[in-house]
Amino acid sequence: MEQVTVSCGWREPRAVSAGATILVTVDxxxxxxxxxxxxxxxxxxxxVADGFRDLAELQDRLRFHYPGIKPTDDATVVHFRLTS
Incomplete structure (x- = not known):
């Protein structure tokens, strides 16, 4: 299984900066x-970097998790390097 090193989120608190340490599931x-x-x-x-087959699948999952999401809403793409 390929490891995901990107996370796309909507209206999630992202008070972090490059170099910050994060927890990604158990890693x-x-x-x-x-x-x-x-x-x-x-x-x-x-x-694809977030583990989806394509953009359509990511958009479907975002609409599922965030029913009120609109194309004009802010999103955050967080790139990270696994350390374990």
Whole structure:
């Protein structure tokens, strides 16, 4: 199984910066980049890096988890490097 090193989120608190230590399920990680963008700006590359087959699957999952999400809403793409 390929390891995910990106997380796309919506309206989730992201008071973190590059270099901060994070917990990713049972593994640890270090944030390498934080990219704010609009939901409509999420790309195929963002989706695949987050473990989805394609952008359509990411969009479906975002709508499932966040029924009120709109294309104009802010999103955050967090890139990280696993440390364990």
């Amino acid at each position: 640890g990680g270090v944030i390498t980049q934080i990219t704010p963008k609009r939901v409509a700006e999420l790309t195929e590359a963002d989706a």
